Amino acid sequence: MSTPTLIQQVTLVNEGQSQVTDVLIAGERIQQIGSIPAQDGFRVIDGRGKFLLPGVIDAQVHFREPGLTHKADLHSESKAAVAGGVTSFIDMPNTRPNTLNLELLAEKYQIASQKSLANYGFLLGINGENLDEVMQWDTSGLLAITDDGLYFSGKGNILADRPDMLERIFS
Structure with missing residues (x-):
């Protein structure tokens, strides 16, 4: 069991x-917020002049693996x-290969389960070539899902430029 940590007088x-x-x-959890007296066994941190912020979610990263x-x-x-x-x-x-099917998506989740130090999620790519397949799943x-623009959508495959494909996706 880990030692409880008390951060006193921090700007939350x-x-x-x-x-x-x-x-x-x-x-690994915040148990209490408010006026908390220090107790024996607590690790106490002086938070005066410091800020405590919630973690940030970065919704668009390019981590390049695989x-x-x-x-x-x-x-x-x-x-x-x-x-x-x-x-x-x-x-x-x-990535290379582009994550355009469920097998490649599962591979990225497997890699992250062993390597990532943060919470993670992955987007599945769609383009004009795999759209029919994705629509079956x-x-x-x-x-x-995303077409992530120019990176893997060849000329004419950027879905934002294809109203017919957008109609299929959102119907």
């Missing part, structure tokens, strides 16, 4: 408000994200 910023208060963290790990990978990029206060990310499908478990 959340939901458009800020207040100077105490915050008790036990395990296929482009010479640039970055899920571990290095999630480590950088967490260091900057990002606790969750959603990765785009423009049960997509209820997908986070979202």
Whole structure:
């Protein structure tokens, strides 16, 4: 069991408000916010002059794995994200190969389960070439789909330029 941490007199910023208060963290969760007396066994942090903010969700990252790990990978990029206060990310499908089917999407989730230091989600890419296939699937478990523009949509396959395809997707 981990030692409870009490942050005293910190400026807590959340939901458009800020207040100077105490915050008790036990395990990996905030247990209490308010005036909290220190107890034996607590790790106490002086929060005066400091800010405590909720984690950020970055809804469009390009972590480059699989296929482009010479640039970055899920571990290095999630480590950088967490260091900057990002606790969750959603990765785009423009990797190599592009994430255009459920097998490749499952592979990205498997890699992240072993490497990521943050919460994660992945988008499935669609284009003019896989749209018919995607329309056959049960997509209820997908986070979202995207055509992510120029990265993997060849000329004429950018769905935003194809009203006929958009009509099919949203019908």
